[in-house]
Amino acid sequence: MQWEVVIGLEIHVQLSTKSKIFSGASTAYGAEPNTQACTVDLGLPGVLPVFNGEALKKSVMFGLAVGAQINERSVFDRKNYFYPDSPKAYQISQLYYPVVGEGHIDIVLEDGSQKRIGVTRAHMEEDAGKSLHENFHKQTGIDLNRAGTPLLEIVSEPDMRSPKEAVAYMRKIHSIVRYLGISDGNMQEGSFRCDANVSLRPKGQEEFGTRAELKNINSFRFVEKAINVEIERQMDILESGGTVTQETRLYDSEKNETRSMRSKEEANDYRYFPDPDLLPIVISAEEIEAIRKTLPELPDAKCARYMEQLGLSEKDARALTVDRDMAEYYEQVQQAVDDAKMAANWLLGEVSAMNNKNGLEFKDCPVNAVQLTGLLKRVKDNTISGKIAKEVFEAMFTGEGSGGEGDADTIIDKKGLKQITDTGAIEAIIDEVIANNPGQVAEFQSGKDKLIGFFVGQVMKASKGKANPGQVNQILMQKLRS
Amino acid sequence: MYNKTIAELSAGLEAGEFSSVELTQVYLDRINSLDEQLNSFITVTPERALEQAKNADIQRAAGNAGILNGIPLAQKDIFCTKDVKTSCGSKMLDPFISPYNATTINKFNDSGAVMLGKTNMDEFAMGSSNETSWYGPVKNPWKQDAVPGGSSGGSAAAVAARLAPAATGTDTGGSIRQPASFCGITGLKPTYGRVSRYGMIAFASSLDQAGPMTRTAEDAALMLNVMAGMDPRDSTSVDEAVPDYTANLNDSIEGLKIGLPKEYFSEGLDDSVAKVIESAVKEYEKMGAVIKEISLPTSNLAVPTYYIIAPSECSSNLSRMDGVRFGHRCKDPKDLNDLYIRSRGEGFGPEVKRRILVGTYALSEGFYDAYYVKAQKTRRLIANDFNQAFDDVDVIMGPAAPSTAFNIGELTDDPITMYLSDIYTIAVNLAGLPGMSIPAGFANDMPVGLQLIGKHFAESKLLNVAHQFQKETDWHLKAPASFK
Amino acid sequence: MSRLDKSDVEKIAFLARLGVDEQDMPEYAANLSNILDMVEQLNSVDTDGVKPMAHPLDAVQRLRADEVTEVNDRENLQSHAPETAEGLYLVPRVVE
Numbered sequence A: 001m002q003w004e005v006v007i008g009l010e011i012h013v014q015l016s017t018k019s020k021i022f023s024g025a026s027t028a029y030g031a032e033p034n035t036q037a038c039t040v041d042l043g044l045p046g047v048l049p050v051f052n053g054e055a056l057k058k059s060v061m062f063g064l065a066v067g068a069q070i071n072e073r074s075v076f077d078r079k080n081y082f083y084p085d086s087p088k089a090y091q092i093s094q095l096y097y098p099v100v101g102e103g104h105i106d107i108v109l110e111d112g113s114q115k116r117i118g119v120t121r122a123h124m125e126e127d128a129g130k131s132l133h134e135n136f137h138k139q140t141g142i143d144l145n146r147a148g149t150p151l152l153e154i155v156s157e158p159d160m161r162s163p164k165e166a167v168a169y170m171r172k173i174h175s176i177v178r179y180l181g182i183s184d185g186n187m188q189e190g191s192f193r194c195d196a197n198v199s200l201r202p203k204g205q206e207e208f209g210t211r212a213e214l215k216n217i218n219s220f221r222f223v224e225k226a227i228n229v230e231i232e233r234q235m236d237i238l239e240s241g242g243t244v245t246q247e248t249r250l251y252d253s254e255k256n257e258t259r260s261m262r263s264k265e266e267a268n269d270y271r272y273f274p275d276p277d278l279l280p281i282v283i284s285a286e287e288i289e290a291i292r293k294t295l296p297e298l299p300d301a302k303c304a305r306y307m308e309q310l311g312l313s314e315k316d317a318r319a320l321t322v323d324r325d326m327a328e329y330y331e332q333v334q335q336a337v338d339d340a341k342m343a344a345n346w347l348l349g350e351v352s353a354m355n356n357k358n359g360l361e362f363k364d365c366p367v368n369a370v371q372l373t374g375l376l377k378r379v380k381d382n383t384i385s386g387k388i389a390k391e392v393f394e395a396m397f398t399g400e401g402s403g404g405e406g407d408a409d410t411i412i413d414k415k416g417l418k419q420i421t422d423t424g425a426i427e428a429i430i431d432e433v434i435a436n437n438p439g440q441v442a443e444f445q446s447g448k449d450k451l452i453g454f455f456v457g458q459v460m461k462a463s464k465g466k467a468n469p470g471q472v473n474q475i476l477m478q479k480l481r482s
Numbered sequence B: 001m002y003n004k005t006i007a008e009l010s011a012g013l014e015a016g017e018f019s020s021v022e023l024t025q026v027y028l029d030r031i032n033s034l035d036e037q038l039n040s041f042i043t044v045t046p047e048r049a050l051e052q053a054k055n056a057d058i059q060r061a062a063g064n065a066g067i068l069n070g071i072p073l074a075q076k077d078i079f080c081t082k083d084v085k086t087s088c089g090s091k092m093l094d095p096f097i098s099p100y101n102a103t104t105i106n107k108f109n110d111s112g113a114v115m116l117g118k119t120n121m122d123e124f125a126m127g128s129s130n131e132t133s134w135y136g137p138v139k140n141p142w143k144q145d146a147v148p149g150g151s152s153g154g155s156a157a158a159v160a161a162r163l164a165p166a167a168t169g170t171d172t173g174g175s176i177r178q179p180a181s182f183c184g185i186t187g188l189k190p191t192y193g194r195v196s197r198y199g200m201i202a203f204a205s206s207l208d209q210a211g212p213m214t215r216t217a218e219d220a221a222l223m224l225n226v227m228a229g230m231d232p233r234d235s236t237s238v239d240e241a242v243p244d245y246t247a248n249l250n251d252s253i254e255g256l257k258i259g260l261p262k263e264y265f266s267e268g269l270d271d272s273v274a275k276v277i278e279s280a281v282k283e284y285e286k287m288g289a290v291i292k293e294i295s296l297p298t299s300n301l302a303v304p305t306y307y308i309i310a311p312s313e314c315s316s317n318l319s320r321m322d323g324v325r326f327g328h329r330c331k332d333p334k335d336l337n338d339l340y341i342r343s344r345g346e347g348f349g350p351e352v353k354r355r356i357l358v359g360t361y362a363l364s365e366g367f368y369d370a371y372y373v374k375a376q377k378t379r380r381l382i383a384n385d386f387n388q389a390f391d392d393v394d395v396i397m398g399p400a401a402p403s404t405a406f407n408i409g410e411l412t413d414d415p416i417t418m419y420l421s422d423i424y425t426i427a428v429n430l431a432g433l434p435g436m437s438i439p440a441g442f443a444n445d446m447p448v449g450l451q452l453i454g455k456h457f458a459e460s461k462l463l464n465v466a467h468q469f470q471k472e473t474d475w476h477l478k479a480p481a482s483f484k
Numbered sequence C: 001m002s003r004l005d006k007s008d009v010e011k012i013a014f015l016a017r018l019g020v021d022e023q024d025m026p027e028y029a030a031n032l033s034n035i036l037d038m039v040e041q042l043n044s045v046d047t048d049g050v051k052p053m054a055h056p057l058d059a060v061q062r063l064r065a066d067e068v069t070e071v072n073d074r075e076n077l078q079s080h081a082p083e084t085a086e087g088l089y090l091v092p093r094v095v096e
Helices: A053-065 A163-180 A220-239 A285-293 A299-310 A314-321 A324-337 A340-357 A369-380 A386-397 A407-415 A423-436 A438-445 A449-462 A469-481 B006-014 B020-038 B046-061 B103-111 B153-160 B177-183 B217-227 B271-286 B299-320 B336-347 B350-363 B368-389 B415-420 B426-431 B459-472 C006-015 C022-044 C074-078
Strands: A003-014 A077-080 A090-093 A103-108 A114-126 A130-136 A139-143 A150-156 A192-202 A212-217 A247-252 A257-260 B041-044 B072-076 B114-119 B167-171 B186-189 B209-214 B257-261 B290-294 B395-399 B435-443 B446-453 C088-092
Touching (some): A003 A163, A003 A220, A053 A114, A053 A150, A053 A163, A114 A163, A130 C088, A163 A220, A163 A299, A299 A314, A314 A340, A386 A407, B006 B020, B006 B217, B020 B046, B020 B114, B041 B153, B153 B167, B153 B177, B217 B459, B271 B446, B271 B459, B299 B350, B368 B426, B368 C022, B395 B459, B415 C022
Parallel strands (some): B072 B167
Antiparallel strands (some): A103 A114, A139 C088, B041 B114, B167 B209, B186 B209, B435 B446
């Protein structure tokens, strides 16, 4: 039987506010346990939540960015369940009236075509604390620092048909929230997490199959792997005539398998009702418009502009605009050097390669835009060749220089990498090469044109790469043909 | 001295007739010698009280004394009080020493008032007789076989017995007004949102409201002046200007339109209580008020509506009592569910359990629309009735409770009849209106309270109407024989 | 008539993580049934088109400025906690 995969994602994005969604405690990551858990976060008797307006603003920004309807009136509900990382035994969330309604984003498929994925809704809620399962006197320790951190839960339509599409969707959402500056998107720290609903149905069938929910997947790589193994698991069941159980499953990245989380299934009745401690969240059309005006240029618009204004290919424009940090870096360099293609080639080539090799995010690249600008200017004015420039770049990458535009010059000087453009000096080297290789000269002159490459190589080698390649070519041809 | 009102005591302090330390000592001595009979306090805080009194005297000497400076007060044990046990009448919170102050406590501290201690109450304010307290029932100072009412029964008994000049209470379905009625004192439940709920342990968040329990309307105005106001820590507190509640006490009530809901004078109302209320209404007529019969046709829906909404909210509000971060924890839990189930099973009493079960059921899958949403709709019908009535009248009056105080143990086996003792007060909470109970006379030697209901934020009007009555009558000055 | 039996009460009690003594179950079942019967009265009223009322006043939520106003107060907050170690609240071992 031919099976079709149906995937929907629920992405939890930590909104980057300074204080928590319902209290004035700090949201900073990595503090000592429970030092950022105040009376409200601990759910002490008598305390009350007060809503952080910044969480609303950031949520609305997201809604606008995905073309969604913004609900002028939204309501917080309580989701009731007992668990030690949920101090009030309820989570404040939005079930019935979420702040963001239906929207959509476009993803690019492997073949370069676009596909529209629906966003069902996005709602605000509070994060839970953390259970530490190490052995504290044979008990579990509870750290409530994270409890009350604002989250935006973004729910997609079940529109994805392969793990790759799911990853593309997740990357696109990640890209958007980073562009908007509403989340740091840090996956290691849990600021961007994903649950995946996965089901299979016979190809051509309209009705959805029974789904399993994969919980808390915290990297792009694991999303693909987790969905893949879940597809295999479900296919095995269905092919052997069995039925898939609707349940929550946990992905174990070490064993590369999913397993049932029965504990979460137990008496799953959340008894949602509107939180009587909070009043309806109301935002006017004027306020929404004011927020719309603050939206930055988003990846799709930026990509289109790069193609149109800067003449970049779609592939390059797309690649440069995925990451807001990269795009900003690019624009800074491109404007200073005034060469869109050169800047693009460098960013997508050398800079990305070095970052990848060192496992760095773009924002952590040790060479800043000003330094790279200084370097590319020297390529443009022929002070150094492109090849030498890579050497200079590597030096900068490993920490040489002070972070300024003059770094390239300093390194070029210090290492004596300046291009030789003095005709006399180049002629002297060429004369020596010609004198040392009489056999090749004879062959060249008898018509073996390809040997020009050999001579250029010899000259560049003798000049330690510093001779201007254009001049070398020209003088060589003169001398060899004469 | 202990028969004086706050207004009189404040004048005495200002005139230098006595110090706050002396005054505080008088009340501490009375609590010490008399409260054994009543059980109106869960915790008495003598050292703290005398320390506060000393500071109050220093403030006064420095010329920084407000009206409440140096006045001893009793606080219902529902208000979190830093470094003092805050039990809410429950074994669950018997170990809870609050690490912070409720806004109301902070406000009284800032005003220079002295806290004598924390008063007894029905467990988590769930009860109408003070019999559900883990610390044992409170006795009615007028007749010790009788209940003081609830849930603010300790506060009502303490004020009636002159163990404190005034106290705080909280009212979710009548918990200030019904005990005020049973004990013959003045109790005011303000408009929902008038007084901060921060640090007041929540029973039903959309109904709870704190207010003063005093001997006179004037004292209630003085207390409310301190308590009222928007609190940034309580989203449901209202950002509405706080007037001086004493400013209109002496306004004439000539021409005041009083509505008497016919539903409040029908079956279920004790005849002797009805007579007292009728004569109180006549008194108002004498003072120039105009009496109109009105109808609140959905009155019969108030109790059932309340017994969905309040338990639903409480089932969720009380879930945080899980034995993890504070409060009672069972011995040697074998796993997580055992920890929850036993800690909560041991920590809560039967009435609290009953309401948690009802609320959990009402919110559970498949029943939410039929119970909770339905009750929210009938709640609106009830509120609409009041709105309509207030088109024609300024104040609504009626009994605060269908009977005088019943006997201890009389209704404990019959939760529903117990619930019906709040039949006249509950609708006011559902609509969020201000309500008062003031002493209006006696039936079978037990006090009867007249209930006054006003429009939203009409506390000044209610206090004015109450004060005018107290100028013409002396029911509010009567003290129970053994506590005179 | 809403008649709840012992097993209904057991289910609800578990949902609420509320220990109820075996011998008290029938009484709770009866209490709950009576309360639900009383509540049945609400069904006699037509509430079609009535907007549910969650709050007594038709107010909207105030927005708090995004400022850190709370400082570390762990020692005070944990001083009366049932069981803590190394700054953590302890519960019986949770198996994921």
